[in-house]
Amino acid sequence: MKHRTFFWFFLPTALAMLVFIAAPLVSIIMQSVFVPHEAVLIESENCGPFGCTKSTTVDQEATAQLRADQPLGRFVGFDIYKDRGHLATAEVGNAWRSSDSFGDFFSALGNLPFYRSLAFTLTYTFVCTPLLIMLGFAIAVGVNSLNKAVKGFVIFFSLLPMIVTPLVGALVLFWMVDSRGILGNFLSYLANDPTLSLKASTPLMWISLIVYGIWSSAPFAFVVFYAGLQTVPQDTLESAQIDGATRWQQIRYVIIPHLMPLVTFVALIQLMDNFRVFEPIIGFSAEAHATSLSWIIFNDLGGETRQLTAAATTSVLTVIGVAILLSPVLVRTWRDFKGKAH
Amino acid sequence: MFMKKVALAAILATTSTMAYADGHGCSINARVSIVGNEFPAIQTVGAGAQECSGAEVTTNLTADHQKINVAGMSGNPAEYTSAIIANSSIVALMNEDVIRPLDDLVAKHGDGIKPNQLITINGKVMAVAFMANAQHLVYRADLLEKAGLEVPTTYEDMLAAAKVLRDQGLAENPVGGAYKAGWNLAQEFNNMFLGYGGSHFKDGSAEPNVNSEAGIKALEMMKALSEYMNPDFLTHDSNATNAEFRAGNVAVMNMWGSRAATMTDAEGVPQEVVDGFAIAGPMTVGGGSIPASTLWWDGWTVAKNISDEEAEATFIAMKHAIRPEILEDEEVAKQAVWLIDGYEPTEAAVGVFAAAQANTIPYPMLPYMGLMHTALGAELTDFMNGSESAEQALADVEAAYTAAAKEKGFLQ
Numbered sequence: 001m002k003h004r005t006f007f008w009f010f011l012p013t014a015l016a017m018l019v020f021i022a023a024p025l026v027s028i029i030m031q032s033v034f035v036p037h038e039a040v041l042i043e044s045e046n047c048g049p050f051g052c053t054k055s056t057t058v059d060q061e062a063t064a065q066l067r068a069d070q071p072l073g074r075f076v077g078f079d080i081y082k083d084r085g086h087l088a089t090a091e092v093g094n095a096w097r098s099s100d101s102f103g104d105f106f107s108a109l110g111n112l113p114f115y116r117s118l119a120f121t122l123t124y125t126f127v128c129t130p131l132l133i134m135l136g137f138a139i140a141v142g143v144n145s146l147n148k149a150v151k152g153f154v155i156f157f158s159l160l161p162m163i164v165t166p167l168v169g170a171l172v173l174f175w176m177v178d179s180r181g182i183l184g185n186f187l188s189y190l191a192n193d194p195t196l197s198l199k200a201s202t203p204l205m206w207i208s209l210i211v212y213g214i215w216s217s218a219p220f221a222f223v224v225f226y227a228g229l230q231t232v233p234q235d236t237l238e239s240a241q242i243d244g245a246t247r248w249q250q251i252r253y254v255i256i257p258h259l260m261p262l263v264t265f266v267a268l269i270q271l272m273d274n275f276r277v278f279e280p281i282i283g284f285s286a287e288a289h290a291t292s293l294s295w296i297i298f299n300d301l302g303g304e305t306r307q308l309t310a311a312a313t314t315s316v317l318t319v320i321g322v323a324i325l326l327s328p329v330l331v332r333t334w335r336d337f338k339g340k341a342h
Numbered sequence: 343m344f345m346k347k348v349a350l351a352a353i354l355a356t357t358s359t360m361a362y363a364d365g366h367g368c369s370i371n372a373r374v375s376i377v378g379n380e381f382p383a384i385q386t387v388g389a390g391a392q393e394c395s396g397a398e399v400t401t402n403l404t405a406d407h408q409k410i411n412v413a414g415m416s417g418n419p420a421e422y423t424s425a426i427i428a429n430s431s432i433v434a435l436m437n438e439d440v441i442r443p444l445d446d447l448v449a450k451h452g453d454g455i456k457p458n459q460l461i462t463i464n465g466k467v468m469a470v471a472f473m474a475n476a477q478h479l480v481y482r483a484d485l486l487e488k489a490g491l492e493v494p495t496t497y498e499d500m501l502a503a504a505k506v507l508r509d510q511g512l513a514e515n516p517v518g519g520a521y522k523a524g525w526n527l528a529q530e531f532n533n534m535f536l537g538y539g540g541s542h543f544k545d546g547s548a549e550p551n552v553n554s555e556a557g558i559k560a561l562e563m564m565k566a567l568s569e570y571m572n573p574d575f576l577t578h579d580s581n582a583t584n585a586e587f588r589a590g591n592v593a594v595m596n597m598w599g600s601r602a603a604t605m606t607d608a609e610g611v612p613q614e615v616v617d618g619f620a621i622a623g624p625m626t627v628g629g630g631s632i633p634a635s636t637l638w639w640d641g642w643t644v645a646k647n648i649s650d651e652e653a654e655a656t657f658i659a660m661k662h663a664i665r666p667e668i669l670e671d672e673e674v675a676k677q678a679v680w681l682i683d684g685y686e687p688t689e690a691a692v693g694v695f696a697a698a699q700a701n702t703i704p705y706p707m708l709p710y711m712g713l714m715h716t717a718l719g720a721e722l723t724d725f726m727n728g729s730e731s732a733e734q735a736l737a738d739v740e741a742a743y744t745a746a747a748k749e750k751g752f753l754q
Contacts, residue, residue, distance in 0.1 A: 057463055111734070202729075284577075
């Protein structure tokens with residue numbers, strides 16, 4: 001393609017990327033290095049239905065002056081990145097020096113909000129992604145071998161988890177695993193423990209969230225693989241059959257190698273998606289047992305006093321996390337590209 | 343003849359609109375947009391403001407109001423012209439300077455508002471309160487009677503009662519509590535902490551002070567109570583706890599006055615729950631005399647970043663919504679402990695009145711209290727889960743609060 005033609009083709013995309021990707025990135029990076037001005041506090045007398053009390057309030061006039069002088073706030077560099085709510089460099093250093101064993105060190109890390117949520121986020125990402133790929137593949141192979149009459153119906157049914165709004169899907173499952181819900185009751189019957197509660201136990205809550213994650217994302221993998229299955233070369237498949245390959249051998253040596261690029265694609269998208277896990281935590285009210293990076297951002301912005309800088313810092317760290325996660329795939333794509341160029 | 347008809351029609355039209363406006367006693371000429379929490383009394387106020395004619399009145403009443411009100415009032419012009427808030431949430435609006443002083447509007451349109459409804463901060467009226475609220479005991483009189491128990495007046499009594507109720511098989515999990523991780527859990531801690539005589543900050547400063555004897559005792563009492571709660575308690579907010587009570591699973595619990603009145607109104611509540619439902623004052627703890635609860639007011643504000651016409655229209659509509667005549671409706675009268683002129687306490691109000699009479703401490707209206715509340719909500723769960731000691735949990739709260747307060751410029 002001529003450079004000129006390429007330029008005009010690419011321009012709309014480039015503009016959209018500038019507005020929707022580059023600008024927000026610049027914005028969160030800016031917000032993460034500036035914090036609000038030091039509060040000018042004054043003593044005040046507050047009166048209301050319960051009488052008057054001496055209290056403290058923010059001096060609005062002085063603050064307005066500060067804000068007018070420096071509209072961005074105080075520049076603090078990487079201070080917020082290093083504070084306890086984020087990378088907690090000082091706390092991690094202390095934990096390292098004072099811990100006798102790795103176990104101690106990791107339990108000290110688990111007490112810091114960022115590392116605790118990172119632990120869940122990574123577990124969720126790396127357990128969900130392979131399992132949902134396998135499940136999606138199994139469904140795709142199964143559906144592909146169905147007879148035409150029921151195929152459409154089964155496809156629609158398999159796509160349902162993806163059609164349901166994530167938050168609603170999470171709530172549905174939340175009520176089902178409630179100690180009085182159908183699944184919760186069934187599990188406590190199986191375990192023969194009437195006090196068993198999924199919502200009160202951290203490991204069970206993690207498992208519920210992961211099960212939800214697989215359930216809600218498997219249809220995506222299924223759709224992609226199902227489309228891929230339609231392109232499997234019939235000649236190769238037939239010759240494999242003539243050579244006496246079993247069904248399993250056909251899948252292992254013909255279908256899977258053919259679908260490998262799609263597996264990479266699904267893994268890429270799902271790694272990104274799962275790293276941003278958020279809705280199930282809200283839907284399951286799982287804050288006490290599992291938090292994610294996205295949940296921290298939500299919590300910082302949702303308190304009575306919003307912490308914009310803290311939220312922006314966690315956002316930047318999330319972006320960096322996604323970049324690290326995707327780097328192996330990106331490197332590979334880049335190598336393939338270079339390979340083709342030669 | 344034609345002209346006459348037109349004139350007549352015009353006169354008829356104007357008189358009919360006038361009549362319409364008179365009928366509701368409220369006409370405005372600029373938009374009003376309200377954001378607020380959603381419980382019955384606030385819904386009444388929202389609907390009252392919408393009776394006004396002449397311009398559009400929209401409401402957005404949601405439990406997530408605190409997540410959107412500052413953002414919705416920061417723009418110029420602001421999306422919301424009024425936020426219905428409480429003594430905790432007004433602080434965020436004050437910190438960000440998005441609400442306007444109401445002195446001029448009170449002088450012009452404020453007749454009928456009682457002086458103690460006016461929330462003044464440093465001499466300026468910043469909000470108009472319309473109801474008082476507090477958490478207090480609600481219980482099942484029938485179950486307590488069956489077990490031969492007195493109505494608990496202290497948390498120690500409540501704990502003892504819970505044991506008896508469970509041992510006698512009257513209720514598996516007799517204690518209810520809005521202990522959901524986050525805001526609710528932090529609020530229950532605040533109650534208990536103040537009941538033990540704690541104070542959140544070192545005198546006159548923003549330095550945290552929760553890692554103290556009172557803090558540890560408060561956590562231990564909460565933990566002891568939670569043993570008698572539904573094991574899912576860390577996922578139960580006020581709505582879920584109420585549902586447990588309505589289902590007849592709970593015998594004693596600390597609940598908001600604003601929710602107590604309508605507790606048994608829902609559909610499908612068993613008759614014994616309706617009949618046995620009773621309200622009492624807040625409980626004390628650890629031999630203290632001040633109840634382990636906090637006093638609240640709910641009121642409305644007017645946004646700063648709007649035109650004077652909109653501010654005036656908002657004031658008129660909101661004042662209309664809390665006019666004394668709304669109390670003529672019995673349903674409305676029992677929805678809350680109204681601060682409105684002419685309010686006669688109903689049976690449902692005994693809890694909040696008892697709280698006020700027992701000198702319950704109002705929820706602290708400090709610029710940095712919101713950060714403390716958030717830190718408590720996020721860091722106490724490890725202790726309630728049993729994976730951390732009380733001292734460690736409180737040390738974490740102080741560390742999380744300090745990091746946040748440094749960011750917001752309250753601590754150096």
